[in-house]
Amino acid sequence: MTNPMDDVAAHSQAMLVIGSNTTEQHPVFGTMLRQAVLKRHAKLIVADPRKIDLTEFATLHLRLKPGTDIALLNGLMYIILEKGWEDKAYIAERTENFDEFKANIMNYPPDAVSETTGIPVEQLYEAAEILATTKPASIMWAMGITQHTVGVQNVMTCANFQMLLGNMGVPGGGVNPLRGQNNVQGACDMGGLPNFYPAYQWVNQEPNQKKFEAAWGVSLPANIGMTVTEMMPAAANGKLKALYILGENPIMSDPDTNHIRHALDTLDFMVLQEIFPSETAEYADVLLPGVSFAEKEGTFTNTERRVQRVHQAIQPIGNARQDWEITQEIARRVIELGSRKPSDAPHAAWNFTSPADIMAEINALAPSYAGISYERLDRGERLHWPVKDAEHGGTPILHVGKFARGLGKFAATVHVPPVEMPDNDYPMLLSTGRVLYHWHGGEMTRRAEGLMEVYGQSLVELNPDDARRLGVNGNKRVRVASRRGVIEAEAWVTDRVPPGMVYANFHFPEVNANQLTIAALDPIAKIPEYKICAVKVELVK
Amino acid sequence: MVNFTINGQPVQAHPGQTILEAAQEAGITIPTLCYHKDLSPHGGCRMCIVEVAGARGPLTSCTTPATEGMQVVTESPAVIEHRRMILKLLLSAYYDRGDNKDDGRENELLHWAEFYGVSYSEFAAKEPRYPVNSDPNPFVWVDMNKCILCSRCVRACAEVQGRFVWGLENRGFDSHVVAGSGVTMLEARCESCGACVAYCPTGALDNKMSVGAGAAEKKVTTTCTYCGVGCQFDLNVRDNHIVRVTSNPSAPVNGMRLCVKGRYGYDFVHHEERLTEPLVREYLLQGKERPHGDRGPWVQVDWDTALNLTARKIAAARDTFGADSVGVLTSAKCTNEENYVMNKFARQVVGTNSIDHCARL
Numbered sequence: 080m081t082n083p084m085d086d087v088a089a090h091s092q093a094m095l096v097i098g099s100n101t102t103e104q105h106p107v108f109g110t111m112l113r114q115a116v117l118k119r120h121a122k123l124i125v126a127d128p129r130k131i132d133l134t135e136f137a138t139l140h141l142r143l144k145p146g147t148d149i150a151l152l153n154g155l156m157y158i159i160l161e162k163g164w165e166d167k168a169y170i171a172e173r174t175e176n177f178d179e180f181k182a183n184i185m186n187y188p189p190d191a192v193s194e195t196t197g198i199p200v201e202q203l204y205e206a207a208e209i210l211a212t213t214k215p216a217s218i219m220w221a222m223g224i225t226q227h228t229v230g231v232q233n234v235m236t237c238a239n240f241q242m243l244l245g246n247m248g249v250p251g252g253g254v255n256p257l258r259g260q261n262n263v264q265g266a267c268d269m270g271g272l273p274n275f276y277p278a279y280q281w282v283n284q285e286p287n288q289k290k291f292e293a294a295w296g297v298s299l300p301a302n303i304g305m306t307v308t309e310m311m312p313a314a315a316n317g318k319l320k321a322l323y324i325l326g327e328n329p330i331m332s333d334p335d336t337n338h339i340r341h342a343l344d345t346l347d348f349m350v351l352q353e354i355f356p357s358e359t360a361e362y363a364d365v366l367l368p369g370v371s372f373a374e375k376e377g378t379f380t381n382t383e384r385r386v387q388r389v390h391q392a393i394q395p396i397g398n399a400r401q402d403w404e405i406t407q408e409i410a411r412r413v414i415e416l417g418s419r420k421p422s423d424a425p426h427a428a429w430n431f432t433s434p435a436d437i438m439a440e441i442n443a444l445a446p447s448y449a450g451i452s453y454e455r456l457d458r459g460e461r462l463h464w465p466v467k468d469a470e471h472g473g474t475p476i477l478h479v480g481k482f483a484r485g486l487g488k489f490a491a492t493v494h495v496p497p498v499e500m501p502d503n504d505y506p507m508l509l510s511t512g513r514v515l516y517h518w519h520g521g522e523m524t525r526r527a528e529g530l531m532e533v534y535g536q537s538l539v540e541l542n543p544d545d546a547r548r549l550g551v552n553g554n555k556r557v558r559v560a561s562r563r564g565v566i567e568a569e570a571w572v573t574d575r576v577p578p579g580m581v582y583a584n585f586h587f588p589e590v591n592a593n594q595l596t597i598a599a600l601d602p603i604a605k606i607p608e609y610k611i612c613a614v615k616v617e618l619v620k
Numbered sequence: 621m622v623n624f625t626i627n628g629q630p631v632q633a634h635p636g637q638t639i640l641e642a643a644q645e646a647g648i649t650i651p652t653l654c655y656h657k658d659l660s661p662h663g664g665c666r667m668c669i670v671e672v673a674g675a676r677g678p679l680t681s682c683t684t685p686a687t688e689g690m691q692v693v694t695e696s697p698a699v700i701e702h703r704r705m706i707l708k709l710l711l712s713a714y715y716d717r718g719d720n721k722d723d724g725r726e727n728e729l730l731h732w733a734e735f736y737g738v739s740y741s742e743f744a745a746k747e748p749r750y751p752v753n754s755d756p757n758p759f760v761w762v763d764m765n766k767c768i769l770c771s772r773c774v775r776a777c778a779e780v781q782g783r784f785v786w787g788l789e790n791r792g793f794d795s796h797v798v799a800g801s802g803v804t805m806l807e808a809r810c811e812s813c814g815a816c817v818a819y820c821p822t823g824a825l826d827n828k829m830s831v832g833a834g835a836a837e838k839k840v841t842t843t844c845t846y847c848g849v850g851c852q853f854d855l856n857v858r859d860n861h862i863v864r865v866t867s868n869p870s871a872p873v874n875g876m877r878l879c880v881k882g883r884y885g886y887d888f889v890h891h892e893e894r895l896t897e898p899l900v901r902e903y904l905l906q907g908k909e910r911p912h913g914d915r916g917p918w919v920q921v922d923w924d925t926a927l928n929l930t931a932r933k934i935a936a937a938r939d940t941f942g943a944d945s946v947g948v949l950t951s952a953k954c955t956n957e958e959n960y961v962m963n964k965f966a967r968q969v970v971g972t973n974s975i976d977h978c979a980r981l
Contacts, residue, residue: 084849084873085873102811104847105847105848105849106811106813106847106849106879106880106881107849107851107873107874107877107878107879107882108849110780110781110782110813110877113781113782114779114780114782117779117782118779136782225980226980257848257849258848259847259848259952260847260848260952260953260978260979261843261844261845261846261847261848261850261952261953262848262952262953262954262955262956262959263848263952263977263978263979264848265952265955265956265959266950266951266952266954266959266977266979267977267979268956269950269956269959269960269962269963270959270960270963270967270975271950271951271952271959271962271963271975271976271977271979272975272976272977272979273973273974273975273976274973276963276967277960277963282967282973291967291968295964295967295968296968297968297971298971299967299968299971300943300944300967300971300972300973302944302973303973304944304966304972304973304974304975304976305944305947305974305976306976306980307949307976307977307978307980307981308980310947310949310974310976313947314947318944318945319944319945319946319947319974320937320940320941320945320946321933321934321937321938321945321946321947322946322947322948322949323930323934323946323947323948323949323965324948324949325948325949325950325951325954325958325962326951326953326954327949327950327951327952327953327977327978329949332978332981333981334981344913347910347933347937348910348933348934348937350930350933350934353895354894354895355888355891355893355894355895356893356895361915362915363915364900364901364904364910364915364933365898365899365900365901365904365926365929365930365933366895366898366899366900366918367895367898367926367927367930368894368895368896368897368898369895371845371888371889372842372843372844372845372953373842373845373855373862373886373889374889375955375958376955377955377956377957377958378955378956378957379843379850379955379956380850380956381843381848381849381850381873382848382849382850383850383873385850385872385873386956387843387850387852387872387873388842388843389842389843389955390840390841390842391840391842392838392840392842392855392857392862393855393857393860393861393862393889394860396889396890396894396896397894397895397896397897398896398897398898398923399894399895399896400923402954402955402958403955403957403958403961405927406958406961406962406965407961408923408927409927409930409931409934409965410961410964410965410968410969412927412928412930412931412932413931413934413935413938413969413970414969415931416931416932416935417935418935418938418939419938419969419970419971421968427968431961434955434957437957437960437961438956438957440960441956441957441960448956459872461872515811515879515880515881516812516880516881518846518847518881518885519978522888523845523846523885523888524881524885524888526887526888526891526893527881527884527885527886527887527888528758528829528887529758529759529812529828529829529884529885529887530880530881530884530885532758533758533806533812533880604980605980606980607980607981609981
């Protein structure tokens with residue numbers, strides 16, 4: 080998020096939530112959005128194919144067809160330009176490439192956009208007027224924007240929108256992706272990505288490579304590595320031989336489960352560091368017991384780039400060990416074995432004695448974390464990165480006065496239909512995600528008794544029209560099949576989904592939507608198109 | 621600023637600020653039950669009444685704005701007598717079976733009863749009027765015998781969570797809190813966030829998973845393991861077990877707010893399926909080739925065996941097939957520090973940039 084949650088909750092006069100089921104996926108922020116509407120009458124526009132709970136609080140629900148986000152936003156920007164509502168001074172001072180952007184927007188007149196998105200022209204005008212004339216306005220999104228083959232283009236379109244209205248770098252504005260996992264922001268920040276060293280320092284830029292070579296005392300590869308969505312095919316075709324997995328469950332969470340099973344089965348060796356024998360453990364050769372959040376010290380970085388402390392409440396269960404210690408033990412042993420010994424360098428060694436020690440090395444090598452210390456956090460300081468040094472107070476709002484890159488660059492983005500749309504053989508559209516009572520692959524929540532009592536089996540959302548057509552009546556068991564797999568589950572007959580669309584989750588191994596999903600990737604982000612694939616639905620008789 | 625006095629002491633208030641808020645800022649305690657700083661003022665329990673010079677009777681300090689020159693007395697004999705009467709009346713409709721009496725948490729009603737010398741044994745109801753544990757919600761324990769009709773739950777659900785599950789039904793002695801129009805909480809669209817429990821002053825609403833779990837030996841403030849919002853709360857610990865999660869009002873992101881997973885989704889930590897010992901496949905210990913398909917039985921080993929074996933396999937893959945034959949998946953569930961060492965392991969130790977996690981998934 081460019082802007083903190085409390086800033087949005089307190090200062091946004093209008094809010095566009097597009098592709099985020101906020102009250103179920105970020106429930107506490109969802110309550111803040113509800114209260115912004117209830118208490119100070121902020122205008123809320125929800126753009127989502129599903130009638131999610133948040134639509135009850137919305138001024139306007141734009142029920143777009145799945146996969147038409149670019150058409151919708153470009154269409155709104157067409158109207159904004161047509162009416163002259165754009166922030167001309169902001170565009171002139173703070174941005175570049177406006178003319179090329181504008182020429183592209185001219186391809187999105189309301190009639191055509193209405194046709195593409197399924198949203199009535201009047202609603203397009205109403206939405207454009209609310210968002211353009213109610214300042215400041217913020218945009219929030221989650222995987223509904225990113226999990227598409229045009230995920231990157233979708234995000235750039237959101238950024239265009241906020242630059243056009245001068246909503247970047249101001250309180251109550253911003254582009255605000257809601258990060259899913261508790262520390263997905265931190266995992267990215269810490270170099271848990273194939274293209275970046277910690278703090279987004281490109282691995283293929285020589286000065287960065289030199290910096291880390293000098294710090295770690297080894298020569299480092301200049302090539303960008305593989306993403307998880309590339310590692311799996313590489314495992315399947317024998318290029319990837321060994322995999323070290325910490326606390327992830329690809330069998331549940333990756334697209335096209337049958338393909339993932341084949342890939343993991345083909346690996347020569349997999350070590351899995353986990354708290355449970357997860358579905359992925361079946362393919363592991365070594366299983367190392369790590370610890371849960373309640374058993375560890377450290378920091379998480381939340382969706383608004385705020386670094387917060389994690390404090391150990393209980394001793395590790397059984398003979399489980401701290402995860403950082405396990406990694407350190409493996410690192411020391413691999414180095415000991417020989418062919419790649421680091422030379423003497425300031426951070427070459429593996430002699431951390433505590434998470435605080437590790438944070439000190441992070442401070443030295445990750446500029447945006449340079450000023451973050453346990454001492455400051457434990458004192459109650461509010462630190463959103465970048466925190467440039469021990470005196471710097473952090474950066475709650477990004478791009479104030481100037482964009483990180485200088486001028487904000489408008490991008491011309493083009494609506495491209497999803498890779499696999501419904502056809503005669505697979506006539507319905509499947510979208511996937513999570514539900515309030517479960518979390519991701521369900522490893523934790525399926526082992527929480529009360530959560531299972533409320534939501535104990537996977538439900539597939541099915542529109543009443545489709546249910547009638549399929550003959551769902553009393554017996555609600557349906558079979559959902561794609562070109563890649565098939566699941567059977569209970570239908571939840573509900574108008575949350577529009578006719579022609581079903582929605583399923585990936586919390587339960589026996590009814591995992593990822594049996595069905597397609598591993599079609601965004602060419603830049605390599606993110607799978609989880610939100611759209613073609614399926615057929617039948618009643619199980 | 622508004623200048624006035626409380627018990628003769630000069631106090632300042634912001635325009636519009638209530639007597640109670642100004643008193644609290646000045647460090648003066650006025651007893652309250654239905655008041656909570658996060659919720660709209662209710663003025664229902666009348667514990668916070670004060671005498672104001674020139675007023676016809678006592679005023680509720682939680683709803684009365686301070687005005688210039690106001691003279692407030694918080695503990696006059698008349699006010700104290702009023703409060704004692706209120707406490708006696710509340711206790712007369714208060715019955716506690718004792719399910720949670722050893723949980724070590726403060727009951728605000730009993731606190732003030734004791735403070736004002738109102739005897740629990742003398743005045744508390746001797747018989748229940750409602751069934752105990754009357755709602756099937758797996759997380760929220762409902763015991764209307766302990767309800768004092770302060771309506772904090774009603775307001776918390778509406779004003780914090782925005783869900784409007786709770787309401788008040790009937791009048792007078794028969795009035796009580798109900799979910800929806802007298803249905804179960806879940807039928808009334810409850811999201812099981814537990815805000816009503818967090819704001820309840822008496823334990824009429826409580827955490828079902830924690831009933832009878834006893835008092836916490838320590839509370840540890842930490843950050844939630846589920847989503848990216850970054851809520852903080854207190855893990856209440858006893859005998860190395862989490863016995864309950866409680867809101868920490870000073871949590872920087874969320875304050876008292878939590879969701880169902882944050883407040884009630886913690887029992888996985890102690891689940892019997894937790895991995896507690898390192899395991900390796902039997903074929904590795906026997907020095908055999910990996911079997912096709914099923915990798916064979918697990919064998920429990922000591923840490924050194926598991927770690928040495930892992931290191932040998934990773935080093936061998938790297939040395940035989942090159943560094944890019946080794947991949948590392950780090951974890952968005954783990955800490956920054958753990959992710960940093962995974963990044964260092966992939967790049968420095970193995971020599972590959974093939975490290976990723978589930979950010980895309």
